[in-house]
Amino acid sequence: MTLTVTDLVIARGGVPVLEGLSFTLNPGRALVLRGPNGIGKTTLLRCVAGLQPPVSGRIEGAGDTIAYAGHSDGIKPTLTVAENLTFWARVFGAGSIGPALDAYELNDLTDRHAGNLSAGQKRRLGLARLLVTGRPIWVLDEPTVSLDRSAVEMFAGAVRAHLAQGGSALIATHIELGLEAELLEVGPYKARPAPLDDFDGGFL
Amino acid sequence: MIALLLRDLKLSLRAGGGFGLGLAFFLIVTTLVPFSVGPQSALLATIAPGVLWLGALLACLLSLDRLLALDWEDGSLDLLATAPLPLEGVVSIKALAHWITTGLPLVLAAPVLGVLLNLPAPGYGWLVVSLILGTPALSVIGTFGAALTVGLKRGGLLLSLLVLPLYVPTLIFGAEVARRGAAGMETATPLLMLSGISAAVIALLPFASATVLRINLR
């Protein structure tokens, strides 16, 4: 499944942040987004995931193909690790949670309540969720936050395996993952302020 | 869908408060009524159906602000919105889980509390029937209110302000069924109206709730 973004304009809080953005993400490829804080990476990812409509432009190949992971992992502290994962596996109608547990070395923690996990362990659980969705395009927003070096290795390994199976990944991150990924610097696409005399529906 | 329902039920069981708090609140309100209006049993018998309905309604209201807010805070709603479930289904299931954990226990507890308020004998059946038909509407309307206010930091009070006026028709017909039943009068008309409101609300309002939730997730 190829993800194609054409001439995208996105806004945060009614103000355009990025414009003229186009890229293509083919199966087996990873695309890493770079750019300073507040440039609109999160907004872009939420648009691609379908949570937010773009101002204009087209996003093709998204929808039921996307597995999104944002800043929060959607983990319920009163459920155990296995219960959390099983829930998402059933929601997405995918198979067993075994491979996901293996990939992030969560097997020893399965019966632990997620509330008792450390921040890094929670993050691993949140990333393991991607493996039970069975969806080809991963859209990840700062996936490595609070992960230690070995956990980052696990993550990179999981992404590599996903790409090898024909999946693809769109990742906003600042650290080097050791992936063969294309880089997309979004800074140049920063939206220019609208001209002032054009006093229209956007009030500018 | 079933996975979501089971998860929500499990969560409210484990977090405590799901089943217990609403019921305890209902009990306390019912206990306070005689303190405020006096212990005359004839008076209590007259107002019992209305008081029990109002108590049930307020107990329902109590847990609404957690209905979607918890899933909002931990990011589950974002993930559910990108999951294969339609959001209309998600809010319906949420309302159902709320009814099972709040509405249903209230229905079961109401006759017991009716004894405390000296509810006349013919009223028990009608009270239970009216609550069974009416409380689902309360949960569904409440879910709409919760979806409207989910993104707000202090949405609890606003949620009550928005939801309570929407509860008026359900309360009027529900309490009317219980009151007429207790007085031994004919109940068919308000009963039909109550069922009609519940059916319409359950069928249509989830679409509004899902719309509002999508707007809030943007």
Added chain:
Amino acid sequence: MSLSQKMNALWAYANPKKFLATTERVLPFFWASAAVAIVVGLAWGFFFTPDDYRQGSTVKIIYLHVPSAMLAINAWLMMLVTSLVWLVRRHHVSALAARAAAPIGATMTVIALLTGAIWGQPMWGTWWAWDPRLTSFLILFLFYLGYIALWEAIEDPETAADLTSVLCIVGSVFAVLSRYAVNFWNQGLHQGASLSLDKEEHVADVFYYPLLVSIAGFILLFIALVLYRTGTEIRARRIRALMARERVAA
């Protein structure tokens, strides 16, 4: 002009700049004519009509009560229409007009309730009765409060416009439901409609004409207030937009 051309001409006012320019020109006319009509209507009604043979001079509160009650309902209807226009056509002015009308409608509801209470005291011997009409107005007031509170609570203007519009539509359905429920729940004291096409029903001509003038005055006042407040909302939004633009540019 064909209908579609007329419609297009109408939508041009959905542009905030055009709206401001136009309202600036027509507002003085609305203010003046509203003042004239209200002064004439009230003075005529209060001083130049006979006392009612049953209700005495108390009947004269009708010149405040009926217009405010009509506007209380019609302001909500206007909000419903502008909310729908916003949801369908995404014209910001439409959403802001709904926001601007809400406090006016709420005030009208309060005026209708207060004048009703002042009238009801000598007539029915009570300030308040749980009569269907009175009760419905009280519920309408609660809907106004909720609507206004929701606008105030949400920071992002577009989200606020969307959510309040949905609330307005859902609220309208429930308001109508409540009206029927309340009718069913208690038959009332309130007299029939003051204005009606049925000649037998409505008030005598001598009260009728000053009432019409007064209603016209209230409607003009309402239009003037909505236009004025919408203009204020537009300017507030423009300031917000300009400040956001500065932040992005910085």
